[in-house]
Amino acid sequence: MRQVDIIGADMTAFGPQIETPLVELGARAAIGAIKNAGIKPSQINIGFFANMQAGNITGEFTVGQNILWEAGVNRIPVFNVENACTSGASAFNLAWTSIISGMYDVAIVVGAEKLVVPNLGLLQAGATELNVLEGGVVITNFASRANLHMDTFGTTKEQLAMVAVKNRQHAGMNPLAQFRKPITVEEVLNAPMMADPLTKLSCCPNADGGAAVVLCAAELSNRFTSKPIHVKASVLVSGIYDQLPDLFKFEEDLRAGSMAYEMAGLGPEDLHVVECHDAFTICEIMHYEGLGLCPVGEGGRLVESGATSLGGKIPVNPTGGLLSKGHPLGATAVAQIVEGVRQLRGEAGDRQVEGAKVYLAECMGAEKFGDAKTCTIIILQN
Amino acid sequence: MTSELKPVKEGIFEVGPPPRLRGAICPECNQKFFPRPMVCPHCLGELQDVYLSTEGKVYTYAILRVKPPYKLPRPYAVGWVHLEADGIKIHTLFDPEKLSDLDFGRQVTLRVGAIGVDNNGDSCLRYYFTPQVGGEQ
Structure with missing residues (x-):
C-alpha cells in the first residue's frame, strides 16, 4: 500500500x-x-x-x-x-x-x-429521530453513560471532574485554547448542574x-x-445498532482501535501522546478504556493516577481537549491532527511531550440506538 | 382531553388502554426492533408488526436540569429500559412525577400521557415508563 x-x-x-x-x-x-x-x-x-x-x-x-x-x-x-x-x-x-x-x-x-x-440551545440529533422526540439530548446521552459507569465500576464524580481539571491545566499551555484559567475539582463539582453528574464545567464549550x-x-x-x-493508520467505523448497547463502554473505540493498531503495526503501549473526543468528562474516561490505555472500568482510576497528565505515562489531550480548547465541530478532528503534527515535530511549545514519536487521535460522533454513528482513529509517527 | 391529542410521532404506540409500543419482528431472524424499520436490516425480509412488552427494567438514566426541549417538565429524566422479554433496550422518557424512584434495575411499566409539545409546538402524547415502587430490584 x-x-x-x-x-x-x-x-x-x-x-x-x-x-x-x-x-x-x-x-x-x-x-x-x-x-x-x-x-x-x-x-x-x-x-x-x-x-x-x-x-x-x-x-x-x-x-x-x-x-x-x-x-x-x-x-x-x-x-x-x-x-x-x-x-x-x-x-x-x-x-x-x-x-x-x-x-x-x-x-x-x-x-x-x-x-x-x-440562543442556539442544546444540540439535538435531528427533529425527526424518535430518541430526540422522547427528550434525548446529547448531554443526557452521556450523563446516562456516566451514571452507568459509576454504578458498574465505582467511578466517582471526583474522578470525572479530574478530567476537566487536567485538561484545563493543559489548556493553560496552549495559546489557541478557549479557556486557560485553572479550575479545581470543587469548582467543577459546584458548577451549575446540567444533567447529573455532569455540571457546566464537565461539558465542552461551543x-x-x-x-x-x-x-x-x-x-x-x-x-x-x-x-x-507519517500516517500509520486512518480508520473510520460506524455503529452496529443491534438495539442492545452496552452503554458503559465505547464498542466503536474498541473495534476501530484494534483495526488502527493492526494497520499501524503498533499497540497502545507504543503511544506517546493522545488526543480524544472529550466532549464530556465521562467521554475521556471511556476513551482511555476503548483505546486500550487501561482495561474497561479502570478509566476513572487512570486519570486519578496522573498517568494521562502532561508528564505522566501517556498524556491525553495536551491541547486542553474539547473541554478547554473548545469544540468547533467540523474543525475539531482536523485540529487533533494539527496537534499530532506539532507534537511529532517537537513544535508544541510548553505542552510538548518530550521525545514524542507516536501520536493517536480519536474522535466520535452522533448516536443511534445507543451506538456511536461514527468513530475515527488516526495514528501518526515521525 | 388526552384522547384528542396526537402522539409525538404517528405509529409508534397505541394509546390504549392498555398503552402499547408498536415494534416489529423478523420471523426469519427472530429479532425485534423499535421503532419499526422498513425491512429487517439483517436479511432485508418483510417484518411483522408486534406489540412490545409493557414492563422492563431501568438500564440507565439521566436527569436534565437545564431548560428542556419540547416544553418537557423541568427537570425530567430520560434513559434506557431493557425489555428483557423482547431482547432489546429502548430509549425512553421516565415518569416526571417519580424521578426519585428511578434506580438501576428498577422494574418499570409503560404509560402514555400528555407530556410536552411536538415539532409543531402542539401539546402531544408521549410514551414513558414509570417505576414500580417497591418493585423487584
Missing part, C-alpha cells in the same frame, strides 16, 4: 469569533497549512472540507469551494463532508484514501465551524474555529519538507 505523509498543518484559535465569517476561519487555516507545507496551491490535486452545522445555522452550502478559492485552490475536485463531530477526521480519511489509491498525490483537508450563535492539513504521497514529500509526519 502507498504511504502517506502530512507535510503542512495550521489552525486558528478556538473560541468565540463572532465577527469572522466561516469562510475566513477555514481559509486562514488553509492558507497557513499550505504555507507550512512549502507547496504552491496549484500543486494540490484534491480538497475536502469538513463542517457539520453551517447548513442548519446559516444555510450555507458548498463552503469548501469558497474556502479553497481564498487559499488559491481552484479547478480540482472539492468535496464537502459532514459526519458529526468526526467530520474532520472523515474528510482526512477520504483524503488519505485518495492518495493511497494512487489517484492523487497531494490533498488538503480543511475543517471549520461557527457555533457561537445566540466554539468557532478552523484547522487544515496538507497530505502528500510519501515518495514525494521530501520535495516539500524535511519533517514529514
Whole structure:
C-alpha cells in the first residue's frame, strides 16, 4: 500500500469569533497549512472540507469551494463532508484514501465551524429521530453513560471532574485554547448542574474555529519538507445498532482501535501522546478504556493516577481537549491532527511531550440506538 | 382531553388502554426492533408488526436540569429500559412525577400521557415508563 505523509498543518484559535465569517476561519487555516507545507496551491490535486452545522445555522452550502478559492485552490475536485463531530477526521480519511489509491498525490483537508450563535440551545440529533422526540439530548446521552459507569465500576464524580481539571491545566499551555484559567475539582463539582453528574464545567464549550492539513504521497514529500509526519493508520467505523448497547463502554473505540493498531503495526503501549473526543468528562474516561490505555472500568482510576497528565505515562489531550480548547465541530478532528503534527515535530511549545514519536487521535460522533454513528482513529509517527 | 391529542410521532404506540409500543419482528431472524424499520436490516425480509412488552427494567438514566426541549417538565429524566422479554433496550422518557424512584434495575411499566409539545409546538402524547415502587430490584 502507498504511504502517506502530512507535510503542512495550521489552525486558528478556538473560541468565540463572532465577527469572522466561516469562510475566513477555514481559509486562514488553509492558507497557513499550505504555507507550512512549502507547496504552491496549484500543486494540490484534491480538497475536502469538513463542517457539520453551517447548513442548519446559516444555510450555507458548498463552503469548501469558497474556502479553497481564498487559499488559491481552484479547478480540482472539492468535496464537502459532514459526519458529526468526526467530520474532520472523515474528510482526512477520504483524503488519505485518495492518495493511497494512487489517484492523487497531494490533498488538503480543511475543517471549520461557527457555533457561537445566540440562543442556539442544546444540540439535538435531528427533529425527526424518535430518541430526540422522547427528550434525548446529547448531554443526557452521556450523563446516562456516566451514571452507568459509576454504578458498574465505582467511578466517582471526583474522578470525572479530574478530567476537566487536567485538561484545563493543559489548556493553560496552549495559546489557541478557549479557556486557560485553572479550575479545581470543587469548582467543577459546584458548577451549575446540567444533567447529573455532569455540571457546566464537565461539558465542552461551543466554539468557532478552523484547522487544515496538507497530505502528500510519501515518495514525494521530501520535495516539500524535511519533517514529514507519517500516517500509520486512518480508520473510520460506524455503529452496529443491534438495539442492545452496552452503554458503559465505547464498542466503536474498541473495534476501530484494534483495526488502527493492526494497520499501524503498533499497540497502545507504543503511544506517546493522545488526543480524544472529550466532549464530556465521562467521554475521556471511556476513551482511555476503548483505546486500550487501561482495561474497561479502570478509566476513572487512570486519570486519578496522573498517568494521562502532561508528564505522566501517556498524556491525553495536551491541547486542553474539547473541554478547554473548545469544540468547533467540523474543525475539531482536523485540529487533533494539527496537534499530532506539532507534537511529532517537537513544535508544541510548553505542552510538548518530550521525545514524542507516536501520536493517536480519536474522535466520535452522533448516536443511534445507543451506538456511536461514527468513530475515527488516526495514528501518526515521525 | 388526552384522547384528542396526537402522539409525538404517528405509529409508534397505541394509546390504549392498555398503552402499547408498536415494534416489529423478523420471523426469519427472530429479532425485534423499535421503532419499526422498513425491512429487517439483517436479511432485508418483510417484518411483522408486534406489540412490545409493557414492563422492563431501568438500564440507565439521566436527569436534565437545564431548560428542556419540547416544553418537557423541568427537570425530567430520560434513559434506557431493557425489555428483557423482547431482547432489546429502548430509549425512553421516565415518569416526571417519580424521578426519585428511578434506580438501576428498577422494574418499570409503560404509560402514555400528555407530556410536552411536538415539532409543531402542539401539546402531544408521549410514551414513558414509570417505576414500580417497591418493585423487584
